[in-house]
Amino acid sequence: MKLRRTMLFMPGNNPGMIQNAPILGADSIILDLEDAVSLDEKDAARLLVKNALETLDFTGCEVVVRINSIKSDFGYDDLNVIARVKPDAILVPKATEEDIEEIDEILSTIEREEKFKLGSIKLIPLVETALGLENIRETILASKRNIAVLLGAEDLTADMGIKRTREGNEIFYARSKVASVCRAFKIDAIDTPFADVNDIEGLIEDTKRAKAIGMTGKAAINPRQIDYIHDVFSPTMEEIMYAKRVLHAKEEALREGKGVFSLDGKMVDAPVIQRAENIIMKAKLAGIIRE
């Protein structure tokens, strides 16, 4: 299990930002070759990101590269250059089932040529059109490399001709759909970034809304957003303490040969135990508890 509470976007043609990326504390960083790079700098960004991946130490931080659409003039070159320096994952913009199938095949060829383990470069489809949202199940099933889906609400609302608001009611359905399908296939559901970097209160509320629906992490567009998002997605001390008591009570019940037991007057069954185990695992991964 890998924590993906935050995925921080970094422009792919900015050396200063790329070299600082590993120390900003995000669980994942996304080096962006698409929207953050102008058309006449696509070649420069591609080579900069390639050299960064070959040289810099990104230990402890998942490195994802957002390539240009495989249907564009740049997508194939992006994939061919970047996959050879083995990023952890490729973020696929406006992903369709066909795109994911095609990219999966290209990656397999590159992995064979470079003698990488087959299937080691993962994929994260970006859902940012109405069609992409409705076909999300097929897109996920198109490759075993898929480890998460990222919801891109700005493009999605533009595609639907609706207004993006601070409260985000307009993306309730999209979030619910992404969260539900991702859970069904046991992959991460990453929420859209919160665009106003100065509105911290808005960011926290937005992150809580996403978490309540079932999203497992959130994209960030500024390092200042990381800690606030982590706070929302990390288990609280209260949750950890309760989870520990549940697991302790479970051990005691096992020793006493009881199948079902109660804690604080409430029956504890398999889903409660499962939730407690998940909380403890997340707390360990987040470095909140050690043992």
Add this chain to the structure above:
Amino acid sequence: MKIVNPAKAGSLESNDIFIMVFPNEKGIEIELESIVIKQFGKKIRKVIEDTLKELEVENVKVIAKDRGALDYTIKARVETAIRRAM
């Protein structure tokens, strides 16, 4: 690899390097300006030379204005400029 046009890559922002390349019949010439030339001038020059060697470019004049770029950036910017000059 033979370059036929002048080309440029990179920027004058901090941590970056601005590279201009020109066809040059006299072989490899490097003109370097850097905010850290006293400490790292030789090193930067070597990274530029090694990158040109790797790309098998022999006749080029390089004008480099460095703003504290790390090796990976110098290498990427030289390669971009050379590919744009082909």
